Amino acid sequence: MKKAFSKKLLGGVATTLAAIGFLTGSVSAEDLTVYTAVEAEDLKRYAAAFNEVHPDITINWVRDSTGVVTAKLLAEKDNPQADAVWGLAGSSLLLMKKEDMFETYAPAGVEKLDSRFRDNSDNPVWAGMDAWVAAVCVNTYEAEANNLPMPTSWADLTKPEYKGHIAMPNPGSSGTGFLDVASWLQMFGEEDGWAFMDDLHENISHYTHSGSKPCKQAAAGEVPIGISFAFRAAKSKSQGAPLEIVMPSEGVGWEMEAAAIVKGTKKLDAAKKLMDFIVSKPAMEHYNQGYAVVAMPGVSKPIENYPENITDSMIAMDFEWSANNRDAILAEWTNRYDSKSEPKN
Template sequence: MNLKTAFKTSALLACMAAGAQAETELTVYTGLEADLLDRYAQAFNKDHPDIKINWVRDSFGVITAKLLAEKNNPQADVIWGIAGSSLLLLKSEGMLEPYAPKGVETLDPRYRDSDEPPAWVGMDVWEASVCYNTVEGEKLGVPAPTSWEDLTKPEYAGHVVMPNPASSGTGFMDVSSWLQMWGEEKGWDYMDRLHANIAAYTHSGSKPCKMAAAGETVVGVSFAFRGAKSKSDGAPIEVLIPSEGIGWDIEASAIVAGTDKQEAAQTLIDWSITPEAMKEYNEGFAILAVPGIAQPVPNYPANTEAAMIKNDLEWTANNRAAILAEWSKRYESKSEPKS
């Protein structure tokens, strides 16, 4: 090899090494549905191919507990998609890095942290709903419910599945919303009566709807996105909004305090509220953190936004531990085994 060739080879290897070093890997904790992760990562990488996302995914409640357990030794760089109420809890523990992403002014004020700069920013809203299997309901003589109260009637005994609030953000959203709607005494009384009809509490918020879609239960207390998708995929279900109103929370994102990958983390949070990101979220969710972008989602309940209760996310975050302790004491006996 002559000197000129050797120089070119060395330069090429140096460039390749520099290119390899340029890629930043982010550990991203999420509670997003598993079938969304690849699509969201691919959309982000179209604009930022130099940042690789390494997902750590579980139900919202499990991810929240994992983050709290790692408080003194954080393993995540970014949280992309857990409940806003969970992020408020993490914020109170000093675990989030405040950051105002580009375009933060476009967010609906309800769907971002109120501090300046915000500790977290929203993506989309997910809302409680009931998935009802029309075939199984007719076969078993179980009518379509129109209210939460209906689910306590004798004909629903053994035909209702809902998520465990300790492991599922959707389950916690249900429980906290019932306590806000009716007050503690009436809220726990409702859950006592509902418990009598529950077949099982799952550790996933989407599983009750998947079970209803598969005919494994008549009624699955879940969330609207999963119900709409299951119905669009051909499942014989109706996605119902109970008449008393529904709980909701905001899927949101934040930077984990202490990450040594600040620049890449900020890039991801910047992208998470862009119109491009909102269009990705809108593939499944009908209400977005940035107004004016959402298009109708097939089979999404038409009255969803009007049925959303006035939700105090701060109250939800502050009372989380006490609510879960009381719920577990009363109802844990019907939880499915943890995998």
């Protein structure tokens, strides 16, 4: 199933490889191939910050959505092409940890991270960066035009008046979509979770292959309601979009971005320097420009229009359960709902 899923996702994918080097003087002594699902707009900034500390190491980014990067790494397990992963869902990294795909390394300063954002095993292989939290973006203008009441819960979104008015990310290609599905199965229980998704599917207009896209579409008035993540909603609202950010009363799922060194890299010393930077305070300050919750306590600054007391809405996610059941969850979801997914680019 894993191989079939990997091949399916990789089949039509054109992965963008962008070499971003910010060198100060001489030719780079070393380069690192780094796989990521970080928003493309942030990559240049991350690389520049790293090169302020290590100007002799160039980062060659390979970026795609969470599902595609996860599938690519799994497909390359026996012939790895990446040196490191910087910014991929924690549940994906836990899946790959189970497959023994990462080098053991505890970055310098990792003990300063919140315990939820670090590998606390005797042989740590990953470290967390930040967290993104599910939210519902509602275009108030479009909701009024379509006589849609403001939802307050996940259950509300299954009501008949919302039919055809909701967009959501596909969990196979989007980390946000997967955290939604995993959280519903954990929150409601597996039987009731799938029953909820059956009802929600009746009201879905389409599934996207990007976690931010449903909220961007809601912000643009292309759909009244987008299931997305809170930071994207806050950013769109701050840019003037007529959005209401809803944190459903049952609670919301969340996921962390994390990093690791790929086992077998021939550039282990450089990869360790990268991991040391990834958990540093300067790196956390950069993450805070795109995420309200970062791994190092005391670093986060308030984000305009970000929901207050959002941690009160975050459920206790079991990331190991999500990782261990990922293939089965995606197979079941695809069988039930993939007919409404947008075409892959």
